[in-house]
Amino acid sequence: MSVEVEIRFSLNGDELRATVPAHRSLLAMLREDFALTSPRLGCGEGECGACTVMIGGQARAACLVLAVEVDGAEVETAECLRRSDGSLAAVPAALVRAGAVQCGFCMPGIAVTATALLRQKRGPLERREIERALEGNLCRCTGYTKAIDAIEAASREEERS
Numbered sequence: 001m002s003v004e005v006e007i008r009f010s011l012n013g014d015e016l017r018a019t020v021p022a023h024r025s026l027l028a029m030l031r032e033d034f035a036l037t038s039p040r041l042g043c044g045e046g047e048c049g050a051c052t053v054m055i056g057g058q059a060r061a062a063c064l065v066l067a068v069e070v071d072g073a074e075v076e077t078a079e080c081l082r083r084s085d086g087s088l089a090a091v092p093a094a095l096v097r098a099g100a101v102q103c104g105f106c107m108p109g110i111a112v113t114a115t116a117l118l119r120q121k122r123g124p125l126e127r128r129e130i131e132r133a134l135e136g137n138l139c140r141c142t143g144y145t146k147a148i149d150a151i152e153a154a155s156r157e158e159e160r161s
Contacts, residue, residue, distance in 0.1 A: 007071040012080035020067040027051045027062035030077065038078035038108035042138070049137030052109035053077050059116040061136070078108035081115060090154040091115045098150035102141035110137045114151045125155040 002021040009016060011034065020029055030036045030053070039062045042050030046061035053062045054076040081089040088096065091114045092107075101107050117125065117133045130151045134144065 005068045005071075007068055009070045009072065010074040012076055018067070022066070022068055024067045025063055026053070026055075026065040026067045026070055026075070029067040030062060030075075036077050036079055038112075040105060040108065042105070047136070047138070048106070049109040049113065049134075050106055052112045052137065054112055054116050057116060057119055059113045059133075059136075076112070078111050081111055089115065090157050091118065091151060094150035094154035094157070095147060098146045098153065100142055100146035100150045106137060106139040106141075107147075110134060110139065110147055113137055114147075114154070117151075118155055123155065125152060127152060130155075 002023065004019050005022050006017060006019045018029060018033060020033075027039055027041060030039050031041070039053050040050040041063065042048035044063050046064040049061065051062040052059050054060070055065065055070060055073050057074070078092070081092050083089055087093070092111045095101055095107060095111060113133055113136070114130070117130070121129070127148060130148050134148070139147070
């Protein structure tokens with residue numbers, strides 16, 4: 001018998017309610033109940049970063065968070081990384097410009113992780129800071145160089161705006 005819990009939370013700026021089984025992961029809820037595709041199931045163990053979302057501004061692996069844990073919280077996914085005019089926000093735009101995207105499976109998690117980092121530390125980021133932040137995001141295609149270059153560029157752009 002599964003216990004269900006009603007939760008209230010903010011998802012990409014929208015105030016929502018959901019009734020979820022107490023054991024259900026945030027990742028499963030986001031994908032199955034809200035049809036969001038950016039948080040992806042990779043390893044299911046919090047090692048690959050494909051499911052990264054922001055909870056209260058902190059990058060977290062959605063596969064390791066129970067949906068009931070976000071009751072009262074603000075959750076953001078890569079779907080919200082757009083400006084009010086519909087254009088891409090600084091990090092995803094920089095990733096595209098740098099040609100950092102190949103298969104794209106990992107990029108939403110990388111974009112969310114980098115956006116959380118930029119929000120925590122304004123101004124140009126040092127390369128080592130970016131590398132440390134991305135340690136939990138695995139990419140099998142690009143070798144990270146273009147992504148790190150892009151995030152550095154985005155941090156400089158944010159400094160100017």
